[in-house]
Amino acid sequence: MPDSITSSAQKQRIRQACLADRPFVTPRQNRQLIARLAVLLQSIKPNIVAAVWPLPEEVDLRPLCKQLARAGYQVALPHTPPKGQPLIFRCWTETTRMRRGRFGTSFPTGRRCKPDVILVPLVAFDRAGGRLGYGGGYYDRTLPLYPQARLIGYGLSQQEQAHIPMDEHDQPLPMIVTDSEIIQTASMKDMF
Numbered sequence: 001m002p003d004s005i006t007s008s009a010q011k012q013r014i015r016q017a018c019l020a021d022r023p024f025v026t027p028r029q030n031r032q033l034i035a036r037l038a039v040l041l042q043s044i045k046p047n048i049v050a051a052v053w054p055l056p057e058e059v060d061l062r063p064l065c066k067q068l069a070r071a072g073y074q075v076a077l078p079h080t081p082p083k084g085q086p087l088i089f090r091c092w093t094e095t096t097r098m099r100r101g102r103f104g105t106s107f108p109t110g111r112r113c114k115p116d117v118i119l120v121p122l123v124a125f126d127r128a129g130g131r132l133g134y135g136g137g138y139y140d141r142t143l144p145l146y147p148q149a150r151l152i153g154y155g156l157s158q159q160e161q162a163h164i165p166m167d168e169h170d171q172p173l174p175m176i177v178t179d180s181e182i183i184q185t186a187s188m189k190d191m192f
């Protein structure tokens with residue numbers, strides 16, 4: 001059997017187990033994670049930060065979005081196109097209207113923009129920078145279009161797995177921020 005078939009079956013198994021056993025995000029964990037991201041972003045000083053509007057049971061980055069906008073950063077959020085296409089990043093401010101999009105996502109009505117930091121949501125991760133999302137392949141298709149952007153995965157430390165199988169198209173994350181630490185992964189190249 002080709003490797004990609006076995007790894008996609010493995011990924012599906014890990015994804016289902018992680019989603020079924022998803023940890024509840026406590027307000028304290030959410031605050032701790034956001035505080036770590038905020039400190040990190042202050043040191044990077046990006047122009048445009050792509051964050052994510054939360055789906056149910058996910059870490060909620062909305063307080064970070066507000067904090068960043070008030071500190072003068074431009075915030076972008078993804079608009080989810082039909083499967084097979086990359087995400088579209090659109091500008092968001094505190095007064096931007098949000099619309100309902102695919103798979104229960106919400107997206108801003110603002111103009112398109114090009115982030116220089118991309119905060120990447122995940123269902124599970126490993127210490128080598130392996131990431132598992134909902135299985136749409138959206139971030140894998142999107143991240144190569146922003147080669148200059150710094151990629152920062154984020155999630156709870158409880159979402160760590162020993163090993164996530166990676167395919168050729170999978171984009172390893174150089175850095176993952178959790179509620180308890182900042183992980184500079186094995187895939188970290190020339191950053192920081």
Ligand SMILES: Nc1nc2c(c(=O)[nH]1)N(C=O)[C@@H](CNc1ccc(C(=O)N[C@@H](CCC(=O)O)C(=O)O)cc1)CN2
Pocket residue numbers: 019052053054055058078080087103104105121122133134135136137138139
């Ligand atoms: N908050 C948030 N926004 C995001 C993402 C994310 O992970 N979190 N995405 C990250 O890529 C993109 C949307 N990706 C998604 C891709 C597929 C499904 C999906 O297939 N959902 C299934 C249920 C999955 C399951 O529970 O097994 C469905 O709705 O039927 C959902 C989101 C962009 N926006």
Ligand SMILES: Nc1ncnc2c1ncn2[C@@H]1O[C@H](COP(=O)(O)OP(=O)(O)OP(=O)(O)O)[C@@H](O)[C@H]1O
Pocket residue numbers: 011131132133134135136137138139140141169170
């Ligand atoms: N760059 C790509 N080109 C073609 N197909 C891709 C690409 N990236 C992912 N895919 C396909 O998309 C599907 C889902 O991929 P994968 O399991 O890696 O998604 P995911 O990273 O969990 O999802 P997401 O990024 O939406 O959170 C797989 O069938 C995979 O082959």
